Amino acid sequence: MTNSLLILPGDGIGPEVMAEVTRIIDWFGDKRGIKFDVTEDLVGGCAYDKHGTPLHDDTMAKAQEVDAVLLGAVGGPKYDKLDFSVKPERGLLRLRKEMDLFSNLRPAQCFDALADFSSLKKDVVAGLDIMIIRELTSGVYFGEPRGIFEEGNERVGINTQRYTESEIDRVARSAFDLAMKRGKKLCSMEKANVMESGILWREVVTEVGKDYPEVELTHMYADAGAMQLTRWPKQFDVIVTDNLFGDLLSDLAAMLTGSLGMLPSASLGAPMENGRPKALYEPVHGSAPDIAGQGKANPCACILSFAMALRYSFDLGDEATRLEQAVNSVLAEGIRTADLLNEEGVTPATTVEMGDAVLKALDASL
Numbered sequence: 337m338t339n340s341l342l343i344l345p346g347d348g349i350g351p352e353v354m355a356e357v358t359r360i361i362d363w364f365g366d367k368r369g370i371k372f373d374v375t376e377d378l379v380g381g382c383a384y385d386k387h388g389t390p391l392h393d394d395t396m397a398k399a400q401e402v403d404a405v406l407l408g409a410v411g412g413p414k415y416d417k418l419d420f421s422v423k424p425e426r427g428l429l430r431l432r433k434e435m436d437l438f439s440n441l442r443p444a445q446c447f448d449a450l451a452d453f454s455s456l457k458k459d460v461v462a463g464l465d466i467m468i469i470r471e472l473t474s475g476v477y478f479g480e481p482r483g484i485f486e487e488g489n490e491r492v493g494i495n496t497q498r499y500t501e502s503e504i505d506r507v508a509r510s511a512f513d514l515a516m517k518r519g520k521k522l523c524s525m526e527k528a529n530v531m532e533s534g535i536l537w538r539e540v541v542t543e544v545g546k547d548y549p550e551v552e553l554t555h556m557y558a559d560a561g562a563m564q565l566t567r568w569p570k571q572f573d574v575i576v577t578d579n580l581f582g583d584l585l586s587d588l589a590a591m592l593t594g595s596l597g598m599l600p601s602a603s604l605g606a607p608m609e610n611g612r613p614k615a616l617y618e619p620v621h622g623s624a625p626d627i628a629g630q631g632k633a634n635p636c637a638c639i640l641s642f643a644m645a646l647r648y649s650f651d652l653g654d655e656a657t658r659l660e661q662a663v664n665s666v667l668a669e670g671i672r673t674a675d676l677l678n679e680e681g682v683t684p685a686t687t688v689e690m691g692d693a694v695l696k697a698l699d700a701s702l
């Protein structure tokens with residue numbers, strides 16, 4: 337089977353961090369014989385500059401065909417005044433919507449060398465490795481009715497939390513599948529104590545769980561879950577939750593581990609004909625206009641997003657681990673970009689130097 341990959345570097349630091357990933361993709365071809373059929377295209381502000389739209393229809397069509405899309409970042413001050421319909425972020429939202437990426441995977445993994453970076457005590461986060469799965473295409477951000485309406489002599493703002501059984505079923509299945517590949521523990525979070533959608537969520541997840549007898553399923557109210565994530569996050573393996581709670585809990589969990597420059601993500605949809613899921617991989621961070629073009633960006637979030645692609649799209653879990661361990665060993669050597677340094681007098685590595693170091697560590701892994 338061929339491995340097709342669409343690369344969309346985007347704006348700001350996107351092209352800088354993606355250039356390092358491209359070198360790593362070439363390394364896998366040269367040194368491991370794992371070839372990727374790579375095409376590159378525009379998304380965000382740069383696509384608007386060329387085509388007058390943040391995502392050209394041809395790019396959208398390509399994204400639907402490939403095994404995985406890898407995106408850098410979009411946006412920047414140059415585009416802030418554009419009409420909402422053509423803002424760079426609309427390109428990203430169109431990809432997520434038309435590819436129907438309902439399952440958003442956000443790992444919170446603490447690299448040993450960065451345990452001091454967390455705002456929590458070192459022993460609480462050292463060795464942390466959890467995965468939060470957030471439902472991405474339904475729930476209160478999409479439910480109707482929504483809007484600001486007149487009611488009597490005042491206005492009322494309305495959003496509707498709405499989930500169908502099938503929407504819960506499919507994201508629950510993706511969470512159970514993932515738990516099977518990890519520690520076989522899944523915690524589902526909702527507010528079944530005060531929300532009917534939460535009651536349905538719990539019922540459906542429990543029902544799906546009967547198909548996965550090896551996975552230990554627990555349920556937690558989302559507010560208690562937030563407390564437990566800061567108290568003792570290592571009690572969790574995989575967490576599945578809805579769009580709104582997932583938005584909050586995944587940011588909370590991600591920050592347990594330190595810098596935005598280290599955080600990858602994946603958004604997965606239904607399986608395609610070849611059995612691989614529709615998939616978009618991207619770092620959590622934005623285009624960082626404050627440091628763009630200066631060689632200061634940390635490429636690790638984008639590199640680790642590619643590692644997620646190796647694992648979840650190309651079924652190359654061992655190679656994904658090889659790449660993650662290479663990043664870990666670079667950090668352990670003390671090589672850091674500026675965002676990972678909190679001491680004076682240490683010269684930070686540039687984006688390219690960080691890429692060089694990861695390549696060297698990959699060589700050493702052979």
Ligand code: NAD
Nearest residue numbers: 409410411412596597621622623624625626627633634675
């Ligand atoms: P940001 O993530 O771009 O930057 C926040 C801070 O983190 C900045 O100080 C930045 O320098 C730093 N930072 C981010 N990534 C880094 C990296 N890899 N290495 C080192 N430092 C890093 O968020 P923002 O400043 O709120 O937004 C900037 C632009 O990015 C806006 O136009 C926003 O709309 C867009 N944005 C895009 C995405 C995306 O493409 N997925 C996500 C968030 C924001």
